[in-house]
Amino acid sequence: MPSEFDLIRRHFTRPAHHTELAVGDDAALFTPRPGTQLAVSTDMLVAGTHFFADTDPEALGWKTLAVNVSDLAAMGAEPRWALLALSLPAADDAWIGALARGFFACADAFGVDLAGGDTTRGPLNLCVTIFGETPVGSAITRGGAHRGDDIWITGSPGLAALGLAHLRGEITLRADHARRCLDALHRPQPRVAFGRALRGVASAMLDVSDGLLGDLGHILECSNCGAIVDTNALPLDPLRAAGADALLARRCLLSGGDDYELLFTAPATQRDALVALSRQQALPLSRIGTITDTPDQLLLREADGSEHTTPHNGYDHFA
Amino acid sequence: MPSEFDLIRRHFTRPAHHTELAVGDDAALFTPRPGTQLAVSTDMLVAGTHFFADTDPEALGWKTLAVNVSDLAAMGAEPRWALLALSLPAADDAWIGALARGFFACADAFGVDLAGGDTTRGPLNLCVTIFGETPVGSAITRGGAHRGDDIWITGSPGLAALGLAHLRGEITLRADHARRCLDALHRPQPRVAFGRALRGVASAMLDVSDGLLGDLGHILECSNCGAIVDTNALPLDPLRAAGADALLARRCLLSGGDDYELLFTAPATQRDALVALSRQQALPLSRIGTITDTPDQLLLREADGSEHTTPHNGYDHFA
Numbered sequence: 001m002p003s004e005f006d007l008i009r010r011h012f013t014r015p016a017h018h019t020e021l022a023v024g025d026d027a028a029l030f031t032p033r034p035g036t037q038l039a040v041s042t043d044m045l046v047a048g049t050h051f052f053a054d055t056d057p058e059a060l061g062w063k064t065l066a067v068n069v070s071d072l073a074a075m076g077a078e079p080r081w082a083l084l085a086l087s088l089p090a091a092d093d094a095w096i097g098a099l100a101r102g103f104f105a106c107a108d109a110f111g112v113d114l115a116g117g118d119t120t121r122g123p124l125n126l127c128v129t130i131f132g133e134t135p136v137g138s139a140i141t142r143g144g145a146h147r148g149d150d151i152w153i154t155g156s157p158g159l160a161a162l163g164l165a166h167l168r169g170e171i172t173l174r175a176d177h178a179r180r181c182l183d184a185l186h187r188p189q190p191r192v193a194f195g196r197a198l199r200g201v202a203s204a205m206l207d208v209s210d211g212l213l214g215d216l217g218h219i220l221e222c223s224n225c226g227a228i229v230d231t232n233a234l235p236l237d238p239l240r241a242a243g244a245d246a247l248l249a250r251r252c253l254l255s256g257g258d259d260y261e262l263l264f265t266a267p268a269t270q271r272d273a274l275v276a277l278s279r280q281q282a283l284p285l286s287r288i289g290t291i292t293d294t295p296d297q298l299l300l301r302e303a304d305g306s307e308h309t310t311p312h313n314g315y316d317h318f319a
Numbered sequence: 320m321p322s323e324f325d326l327i328r329r330h331f332t333r334p335a336h337h338t339e340l341a342v343g344d345d346a347a348l349f350t351p352r353p354g355t356q357l358a359v360s361t362d363m364l365v366a367g368t369h370f371f372a373d374t375d376p377e378a379l380g381w382k383t384l385a386v387n388v389s390d391l392a393a394m395g396a397e398p399r400w401a402l403l404a405l406s407l408p409a410a411d412d413a414w415i416g417a418l419a420r421g422f423f424a425c426a427d428a429f430g431v432d433l434a435g436g437d438t439t440r441g442p443l444n445l446c447v448t449i450f451g452e453t454p455v456g457s458a459i460t461r462g463g464a465h466r467g468d469d470i471w472i473t474g475s476p477g478l479a480a481l482g483l484a485h486l487r488g489e490i491t492l493r494a495d496h497a498r499r500c501l502d503a504l505h506r507p508q509p510r511v512a513f514g515r516a517l518r519g520v521a522s523a524m525l526d527v528s529d530g531l532l533g534d535l536g537h538i539l540e541c542s543n544c545g546a547i548v549d550t551n552a553l554p555l556d557p558l559r560a561a562g563a564d565a566l567l568a569r570r571c572l573l574s575g576g577d578d579y580e581l582l583f584t585a586p587a588t589q590r591d592a593l594v595a596l597s598r599q600q601a602l603p604l605s606r607i608g609t610i611t612d613t614p615d616q617l618l619l620r621e622a623d624g625s626e627h628t629t630p631h632n633g634y635d636h637f638a
Contacts, residue, residue, distance in 0.1 A: 020356065024541070025460050026393040026525050027360040027451070032351055037339065040434065041346040042448055044404040046441035074345040085363040085446050115359065122365035122444065127404050127437075129361055129448040132346070141344050206345050222343070 007093055008119045011100035012084070016113040019081060028115035030081055036133035039077035043068050047124035052167075057095045059186035060126070061102025066188050067209065068130035069110050070260040073195035074207035076140040077132035081115045082107065085129075087122035110192055138199045140264070145204035145223035149265040151216070151289040152274065154191050156238040157208055158249065159184035161256020165248065177242040188260040195262055197277055205264035211255040213310060215263055217298060223265075226297035228307065229289040265291055326412055327438045330419035331403070335432040338400060347434035349400055355452035358396035362387050366443035371486075376414045378505035379445070380421025385507050386528065387449035388429050389579040392514035393526035395459040396451035400434045401426065404448075406441035429511055457518045459583070464523035464542035468584040470535070470608040471593065473510050475557040476527055477568065478503035480575020484567065496561040507579040514581055516596055524583035530574040532629060534582055536617060542584075545616035547626065548608035584610055 016022040021029035032038050045064055047053045065082060072079045084103070088096075107114060112130070163181030166173045173181060191207075198205060204223055208215045213229075220227055231250070239249035266274060271287070278285035292299075299307045335341040340348035351357050364383055366372045384401060391398045403422070407415075426433060431449070482500030485492045492500060510526075517524060523542055527534045532548075539546055550569070558568035585593060590606070597604035611618075618626045 021458070021460060025462075026390040027358040027396065027449075027458075029356050029358055029394075029453075029458055031356050031455065034353070037348050037350050038357070038450075039346040039348055040400075040402065040448075040450070042402040042404045042435065042437050042446070044406055044437050044439055044444070044446060046406050046439055046444075049406075049439055049441045071345040075348075077346065081359075083359065083361040083448060085361045085448075087363055087365050087368075087444060116361065118361050118363050118446075120363050120365055120368055122368045123442040125363070125365075125406060125441065125444050125446075127361070127363060127444075127446040129359075129402060129404075130346075131357075131359070134348075136350065139340070139346075139348055141340060143344075 005119055007096045011097050012114065012117070014104060014114065016115060019113045019115045022113065022115050023117065028083070030115060032133055035135060037136045037139065039072055039075045039132045039134055039139060040129065041068055041071035042127060042129040043071065044125060044127040053124060056186065057098040058102035061099040062106045062187050064126045064128055065103050065106040065112065066190050067260060068128045069106065069112065069192060070188065070190035070207045072130055072132035073190045073192040074205050074262060075134060076138060076195045076199040076205070077134040078196060079110050079112050079130055079132045079192065081113050081131040083115060083129045084117040085127040086117070087120050087125040089124060110190065140198060140202050140205040142204050142206050142219050142222035145219050145225050145265040145291045147225060147291055147293040148268065149203050149291040150268055150271065150287050151227060151229065151265055151291065153212065153235070153261055153263050153286050153288055154194060154283055155259070155261040156235055156284065157212055157259040157261045158239045158252035158256050159242065160188065160258040161252035162239055162242055162244055165252065171243065171248065173243045181242055185258055188258065190260055191262045191283065194281055194283055197281070198264060201270050201273060202264040202266050205262060208257070208259050208261050208263050210257045212263060213254045213298065219265065220296050220298060224295050226292040226294035227289055228292060228299045228301055230301045232303050233286060233288045235284065235286045324438055326415045330416050331433065331436070333423060333433065335434060338432045338434045341432065341434050342436065347402070349434060351452055354454060356455045356458065358391055358394045358451045358453055358458060359448065360387055360390035361446060361448040362390065363444065363446040372443065375505065376417040377421035380418040381425045381506050383445045383447055384422050384425040384431065385509050386579060387447045388425065388431065388511060389507065389509035389526045391449055391451035392509045392511040393524050393581060394453060395457060395514045395518040395524070396453040397515060398429050398431050398449055398451045398511065400432050400450040402434055402448045403436040404446040405436070406439050406444040408440070408443055429509065459517060459521050459524040461523050461525050461538050461541035464538050464544050464584040464610045466544060466610055466612040468522050468586055468610040469590065469606050470546060470548065470584055470610065472531065472554070472580055472582050472605050472607055473513060473602055474578070474580040475554055475603065476531055476578040476580045477558045477571035477575050478561065479507065479577040480571035481558055481561055481563055484571065490562065490567065492562045500561055504577055507577065509579055510581045510602065513600055513602055516600070517583060520589050520592060521583040521585050524581060527576070527578050527580050527582050529576045531582060532573045532617065538582070538584065539615050539617060543614050545611040545613035546608055547611060547618045547620055549620045551622050552605060552607045554603065554605045
């Protein structure tokens with residue numbers, strides 16, 4: 001019977017496209033293109049903390065890579081290589097095969113070579129490191145937001161959180177809505193092309209993994225500024241249409257994580273360009289607020305015009 | 320009370336030396352030097368599989384980085400950056416502080432910037448990704464060994480395995496010997512300077528992590544060749560001096576892992592240069608055998624001149 005090592009080798013060995021030496025030596029070898037800066041990130045996904053142990057392994061394979069790809073999208077960088085380290089309890093051929101299928105579906109979708117990795121026995125844990133390129137000086141960090149900048153969000157944030165609420169039995173969604181929300185949760189679509197198009201346009205950016213307000217707080221902290229979010233401008237319609245009441249829709253949108261949409265700031269002079277880009281890439285875009293110069297102050301402006309501060313409700317794994 | 324996240328931030332935030340953007344954004348940014356190729360590797364260390372849960376956290380911090388640095392040493396590459404992803408059960412200030420102390424002691428010793436990472440809650444798991452540079456085309460892989468090449472090993476392999484045997488109560492070493500062996504086990508010294516000096520000299524190389532014979536097997540497989548190892552030439556004296564009998568010394572040297580010495584092949588024309596290099600770097604070097612052209616055949620030649628094949632006794636985490 002083949003060992004897990006054999007199974008990993010069989011399912012995870014694929015031809016590399018732009019890697020001089022991939023899986024099988026002490027290190028992988030590759031050469032970033034001249035004039036580029038390397039953008040690198042690592043994310044560890046742990047069974048029981050980030051996903052249920054019985055999660056569909058193909059979806060898990062996709063998501064494991066996708067959340068890392070999303071980190072590069074949030075820098076405006078182009079993903080190029082990845083390493084996968086995994087710790088596995090006893091696992092069977094079908095499970096590892098499905099994991100690999102999902103992983104490579106995402107790798108192929110975003111032009112990523114699996115350049116190497118590590119396999120060991122232990123509690124289920126998947127750790128991807130991703131490497132991308134961006135022209136020197138073009139990366140979009142969290143630290144560049146200025147007073148008066150608009151605040152924008154891509155797509156329909158909150159669908160993943162609504163899917164999770166459905167899984168937890170807090171709400172029962174209609175089958176087609178459940179499918180769409182669970183797809184957002186299990187197969188997030190990193191906004192790589194959109195992120196690249198924002199080079200020279202966005203002043204600060206990150207991807208929403210822990211909740212919109214909490215992640216906006218990271219921009220405020222890094223940029224030493226504040227923000228007013230206009231609740232009227234929030235893209236709540238997709239959540240309402242999927243069956244969430246007003247309160248749940250708002251909670252999912254503002255505090256839910258796992259959507260991997262891009263949250264960014266840009267000068268008001270970029271509005272037309274951004275609306276055009278949204279149309280061109282067929283990706284909805286919502287202008288949800290404005291950057292202020294009051295450090296770390298996050299205000300919500302309600303429909304009646306009243307304003308109130310809000311804590312940064314990011315999801316804390318240790319809370 | 321500070322959360323584990325706060326503790327990690329406090330203890331693991333240090334100034335970076337050659338990283339444009341380190342910890343705190345979606346990705347780290349750095350620029351490999353022109354003319355270099357990137358060598359990258361990842362290793363996952365899991366409590367219960369790779370170390371005892373009650374291991375001294377400072378030693379664990381050192382080793383977590385050191386085993387990755389060693390992977391680059393084994394390519395002849397220069398370590399430059401690392402990412403650390405860790406999954407932690409509840410942990411206290413003293414434990415995390417000691418882990419960081421050990422990690423940065425190793426980082427400082429080898430000129431490595433901690434460029435970023437990830438922290439989450441879960442079973443104890445440490446995953447480092449290391450990035451190094453090597454002039455384009457100079458990396459030493461496992462695949463370049465040729466018939467007639469000498470086989471060399473640095474240092475005193477087997478001391479770590481002897482330390483482990485002592486920990487397991489299979490042998491009781493004298494206190495000073497135990498200290499030396501446990502030091503080899505807990506604080507391996509990656510052979511970075513020696514590895515770099517072997518560019519253009521060694522034909523194939525790896526670091527011994529899973530046992531000398533098993534790892535030699537990897538060179539044979541990648542280079543499509545065989546080997547004769549001369550048991551008379553093995554550096555058994557340090558193990559005998561530490562208290563191991565002949566049988567245990569041989570087992571520790573040939574099948575023990577975790578030493579992170581360099582095992583390499585080189586043409587016989589390099590003997591004088593290698594002896595000089597060993598003296599210059601004050602690192603013992605043993606010429607223990609010869610590469611043959613019989614694919615995958617690993618022969619041991621005993622003191623009486625007899626030869627016999629041996630299985631590749633690498634340590635298999637799933638065995």
